[in-house]
Amino acid sequence: MLTVYSTRRSVIAPPGTHVVVAAAPPGSTYEEIPLEPGRVFALRGLANDLRLVGAGTVRLFLDAPLKCKACKSEWATAADLKRHELRTHKGGK
Numbered sequence: 001m002l003t004v005y006s007t008r009r010s011v012i013a014p015p016g017t018h019v020v021v022a023a024a025p026p027g028s029t030y031e032e033i034p035l036e037p038g039r040v041f042a043l044r045g046l047a048n049d050l051r052l053v054g055a056g057t058v059r060l061f062l063d064a065p066l067k068c069k070a071c072k073s074e075w076a077t078a079a080d081l082k083r084h085e086l087r088t089h090k091g092g093k
């Protein structure tokens with residue numbers, strides 16, 4: 001079990017924990033996953049998982065995400081999904 005401690009609270013972020021990207025430098029990635037705001041993904045137990053959570057790059061995500069029909073990526077809100085579809089799939093059909 002991975003645990004990160006901060007002065008205000010502790011955060012437990014074991015592999016498989018679903019997180020949503022809150023704020024990430026443009027172009028940054030988590031392995032092959034682009035860290036775009038609103039994207040939901042599962043942590044993989046990488047060395048920098050705790051740093052991502054501790055720095056506020058990602059937040060724990062406990063709801064059911066919305067899935068892109070084209071590429072199966074997952075998003076926190078309908079607006080996040082729509083923005084992804086327009087940007088990545090050019091509106092599609």
Ligand SMILES: [Zn+2]
Pocket residue numbers: 068069070071072073084085088089
């Ligand atoms: Zn997609």
